[in-house]
Amino acid sequence: MLEIFHSPGTRGFRVIWTCEEIGTPYKVVPVDFSVEYRATPQWRAMNPVGKVPVMRDGDLTIFESGAMVQHVLDKADAAHLQPAIGTADRAEYMQWCWFAESTFSRPLGEITNHKRAFAEPIEACMEEMRGRARVCIQALEAHLSDRAFLLNSGFSGADLMMGYSVRGFCRHCPDDPLPAHVDAYFARLRERPSWARASAVDVA
Numbered sequence: 001m002l003e004i005f006h007s008p009g010t011r012g013f014r015v016i017w018t019c020e021e022i023g024t025p026y027k028v029v030p031v032d033f034s035v036e037y038r039a040t041p042q043w044r045a046m047n048p049v050g051k052v053p054v055m056r057d058g059d060l061t062i063f064e065s066g067a068m069v070q071h072v073l074d075k076a077d078a079a080h081l082q083p084a085i086g087t088a089d090r091a092e093y094m095q096w097c098w099f100a101e102s103t104f105s106r107p108l109g110e111i112t113n114h115k116r117a118f119a120e121p122i123e124a125c126m127e128e129m130r131g132r133a134r135v136c137i138q139a140l141e142a143h144l145s146d147r148a149f150l151l152n153s154g155f156s157g158a159d160l161m162m163g164y165s166v167r168g169f170c171r172h173c174p175d176d177p178l179p180a181h182v183d184a185y186f187a188r189l190r191e192r193p194s195w196a197r198a199s200a201v202d203v204a
Contacts, residue, residue, distance in 0.1 A: 002026040005054040007033035011065035012053030017198035096150045096158035107132040108168040144181040
């Protein structure tokens with residue numbers, strides 16, 4: 001059984017949601033999210049930069065959420081959630097998976113880190129990060145203007161990656177209402193039974 005080392009609100013949600021979506025058995029192992037614990041040799045042996053989550057699958061240990069999601073999908077042979085390798089659809093799928101983390105989640109994560117590092121956050125820095133996140137939301141809005149999910153073929157692993165990022169935007173930019181197409185998209189994600197089950201685990 002997969003072990004997902006997780007703290008509520010972190011990117012482990014993506015992996016939990018993926019498992020719930022495709023019925024992969026897993027066990028959540030709670031992680032002390034304190035700075036002190038994440039700096040210990042014990043945790044650094046699991047994740048060398050001290051972040052959460054980590055996933056164990058037998059002798060395999062992975063510490064990047066996107067890699068975890070992809071591993072779970074590949075191992076389950078979830079062809080309905082990812083286009084065939086070598087196709088144009090696959091390239092678009094990978095684009096949105098990576099966008100969700102490397103482009104969209106990055107400024108949101110920097111907001112969290114900035115608040116943690118400074119007792120009085122520097123508002124100019126915070127606004128710059130929020131501005132980068134808004135650009136990502138507008139890119140999503142344009143892309144979703146003529147489709148229900150990120151791929152024309154329907155719900156996919158790219159949406160499993162993106163849902164966490166949109167949720168993070170709502171959390172870190174509470175004064176920014178989601179534009180119409182993104183708002184409808186996020187509602188469709190939250191309507192999936194797997195989202196509700198993952199959310200219940202995430203706050204446990």
